[in-house]
Amino acid sequence: MDGWLVWLLLGLFLGAAELLVLTAALGVLGVAALITSGVAAIGLPAPVQVVVFTVASVLGLVLLRPLARDHLRKPQTVRFGVDAIVGESGYVVSEVSRHGGRVRIAGEEWTARPFDDSLVIPEGTTVDVMRISGSTAFVYPGE
Numbered sequence: 001m002d003g004w005l006v007w008l009l010l011g012l013f014l015g016a017a018e019l020l021v022l023t024a025a026l027g028v029l030g031v032a033a034l035i036t037s038g039v040a041a042i043g044l045p046a047p048v049q050v051v052v053f054t055v056a057s058v059l060g061l062v063l064l065r066p067l068a069r070d071h072l073r074k075p076q077t078v079r080f081g082v083d084a085i086v087g088e089s090g091y092v093v094s095e096v097s098r099h100g101g102r103v104r105i106a107g108e109e110w111t112a113r114p115f116d117d118s119l120v121i122p123e124g125t126t127v128d129v130m131r132i133s134g135s136t137a138f139v140y141p142g143e
Contacts, residue, residue, distance in 0.1 A: 003049060007037035028064055032056035082132040089128055089142055096121040096139060103139055105129055115140040 014030030036053040044052075079086075090105035096112045097120045103112040114121055115130040115138045127139035 002040070003046060004037045004040035007033050007040050007049065007053075011037060024064060024068060025061065028060035029057055032060055085137070086129055086131055089126055090137070090139065092121050092123050092125045092127060092139075095123050096127070103127060103137055105137060110137040111135060112137045112139050114138070 011030045011033030014026045014033055018024070018027035018030060032053050035056045036049050039052045040049050085105055088105055090103045090110075092112070093102040093104050093109060095101055096103065096114055098113060098117045101112045101114075101121070103110050112127075113136055119141070121127060121139065121141055126142040128142050129137050130140050131138045
C-alpha cells in the first residue's frame with residue numbers, strides 16, 4: 001500500500017474519531033495526517049513524512065490551545081433551563097401565598113410561592129420571578 005494512502009486513511013479515521021469524542025486533538029492529528037498524505041504523494045521519503053506529521057501536529061495543537069483556553073474562560077452568555085426563567089415576568093393563575101399558588105411564566109404553569117412569605121398575591125397580578133427552587137417559582141409582584 002502506498003504511503004500517501006496510509007496517511008489519507010489515518011487522517012480520515014482520526015477525523016471520524018474526532019466526531020465521536022469532540023476533543024479537537026484528534027481533529028488536529030487528522031489534519032496533520034492529511035497534510036502528510038500530500039507530502040507522501042509528492043514522493044518524499046518516510047522519515048520526512050514523519051517529521052512533517054510531527055511538525056503539523058505540534059503547530060496545530062500550539063495554535064489551537066490558546067483559542068480553546070480563551071473560549072473556556074469566557075463567561076456563559078446564554079442562560080438555559082430554569083436559569084433562563086429567573087428575571088422573567090409572569091401572571092398569577094391562582095392566588096399565591098406561603099401555602100401555595102400557581103403562575104404562568106413563558107407559557108408554562110408553575111407552582112409558586114411569594115418571595116416574601118408575608119405577601120398574598122391575588123389572581124391576575126403580574127409578577128417577577130426572583131428564583132426557582134425545584135419546580136417552584138418564587139415570585140414578587142411586578143411594578
